[in-house]
Amino acid sequence: MATNLLISIAWTHVSTRVRQTLIGMFGVAMGVGFTIMMAGLMQGSQIDFLQQLVDTMPHITVDDERRSVPSQPADQEYAAVGISNVANINRRPGIKYPDAVIESLKSWLPGDVAPSVNTTTILDHGGRVGVTLTGIDPRLEIHVSKLSSQMRQGQLADLSKAANGIIIGQALAEKLAVKYGNTVLLGGSEGTQVSATVIGIFRSGLKSVDEGQVYSLVGLAQTLMGQTGIINQLRLRLNDPLIAQKVATRVEAQIGYRSVSWQEANSDLLSNFATRDLIVLTVMGAMLLTSSFATYNIISTITHEKRHDIAIMKSLGMREYSVRRIFIIEAAIMGFVGILLGWVLGYLLCYGWSLITIVNPLTGATVPLQIYYSPLHYIATGAIAILCCAVSAFFPARKATRVHPVEIIRGAS
C-alpha cells in the first residue's frame, strides 16, 4: 500500500499533538544524549589513563630472563638426567652481545630500542629507601621514553655531565626531603657504596614510579651491581603502541629473551577495563531502554485515541499491517528527531564536562576531564534508539490494529 499515504497520516498524527510528540522526542533525546555523554566520559578517561600508562613505561621491555629454563645438553642426550650440586650464582646473566642484538632489532623494528641496566639499590639520605635504579644512556633514552619531558628540575642530558649524577622521582624527593643538587648515598647489592648527586627530579604521574624509580648512567648502575659491562634490559618504544603485543612476540622469537609488552605487564588493569566496559554498556542500554518506555506510552495513548480512525481505515479496506505501520512510522519520526536532538544534547554535555577540571589525586595537577569524541558513539546510540522506538511502538500498534472494526463501530453507535 502507498507508503507516502501512511507517512502523511503518521505525520499528521504527530504534528497535531505537539505536546505528546515533544515529550516522546525529549525522552529519546535524553536517552541518546546521556548515553553519548557516558560513552565519551568513560572512554575518554580510559584512553587518558592508557595514554599516561603508555607514555610512562616502555612499550616493550626485554629482560635477561627466559620464560622457561633452556634445555641442558645432557637432557638432550639422555632420557633421564640428575644434576646435583647446582651452583647458586648471584650474578645476573645479562643479555649476551647486547650491541649485536640491538642492531638486529633495529633493522626491522617500527620504533626505537635502548639498552639499560636494571638493579635495586638503597638510597640513603637520612632515611633509607629501597629503589629501582635504571642505568640509561641519555642520548638513546629520549627515543624510548618520555623521561625528558617529565623532568621538573634539571635536564636529562645533565646525567652525562656530572659525576655519579642521578635523577629521582618527585614523590621520593619529598619523602626523603632531597633537594635538587643534594648528595645522597647509594648502596648496591654487593656492598658497594657510592655517593651520588641529584641532578634532576621528574614526575611521571604514576605514584609507584615517582616513589621508587631512580635513573643514572649505565656505568653507575653497573658499578653498584658489581658487574661491569652488563646490559640486562632492552627497552623498546614503538611508533604505534597498539601493536606492542605482536612485536613483543616477534622479538622474543628472534632473540629468545622474555619480551613483555605493556599490555602484558598491565593485563590485570586491562581486564578491569573490560569489566568496566561491560558495566558501562549495561548502564547505557538501560538508559536507552528507559527512554523507549516514553515512546511505548505515547504510542499506546495515540493508538487508544485513534481507535475510531483505526476502525474506519480498516473498514475502508486498508490492510491491518498498513495501519500498524502508520504508528510505527510515528514512533520512527519521534525517534529520528529525538536522536538528532539527543546528538546535540550529547555533544553539549560532553563539551560541558570537558570544561570541568579536576585535581588529580596522584600528581596534584589540575587537569580537565578527558572526553573522547567518536562518531561511533553517535551512530551506535542512534541505531539502538531507533530500534528501541520501533519495537516499543510495535506492540501497542499491533494490539490496537488487531481490534475488529465492528467492535469499535458498534461501540460508537
Added chain:
Amino acid sequence: MTEIALQVVGLVRRVQGVISHTLVDGIDLSVEKGEFLAITGPSGSGKSSLLYLIGLLDAPTEGEIIICGQATSKLSEIERADVRLTKCGFVFQFHFLLPEFTALENVLLPMRAYGQMSTKQMNERAMNLLASLGLGEQAVKRPNQLSGGQRQRVALARALANRPEIIVADEPTGNLDTASTEQVFGILRDIANNGQTVVVVTHDAALAARADRRIHIVDGKIQETTFGSEGRSEFATLNETAKCHL
C-alpha cells in the same frame, strides 16, 4: 436479464460467549445491480450484523456472500480488505472522518490506499465527487468545521471514491435533522439510480418505504419483504439505461 450484484446464501452468524447468541439466522438474499435495498427491524434484530457481513467487515459462521460473482467465505483477511477497498463503500451513523484531515483528504484516502490513479486524477475525482454532493466549497475544511449533514455527505463521497459496486450504509441518517436526512437519502437514491447497489439499514419506516425493496428482520430472520412505492417496473427501466459506474 438483470445482473446480480450481491447474493447471500444461508447466512448464519453466531457469537460464542457465556451465552451463545445467534445474530443472523439463515438469511438468503439476492440484490440486483442498481437496486436500493433497505433493511429494517427492531433493535437487536440483527440488521446491522447482516450489514457488516454483507460489507465483509465481519465473517459469517456459515453461509456464503457473493459480491459481483466473487465468493468471499474462503478469502483471507487481507483479501477481504482488498474487496472492501475496491467493491464496497461504507457509510456509518457516525461520519468517522479522520479529524485531522480536510474533507478532500478524507475523500482521497481510499483512492490513495488503492493507488491506481495519478495524484492529479485522484484530486480531480475527489473534487468532482464533493462538488456533485454540494460540498465544493467545503473541500479544504476539517470535519469539525462542517455541519452534521455536510460530514455525512463527505463520508458518502469517501464511500464512492473507488467506484464500489455496493454502498453499505448503517443508519446513515440516524444523527441528522430532517433536511439533511432528506438530502442524504436523496443522494443514496441517485447513486442507486446510477447503477450502484445500495444497501441501507434504517429505523425510519418512511425512508425505508422509498427504497426499491424493504426487508424487515426480526431475530435474525427475514420476516417480511416489501417492494417500494416507486415500484420494480420503474426500477427495471432505470436499470437498463444505468451503467455500472457512477
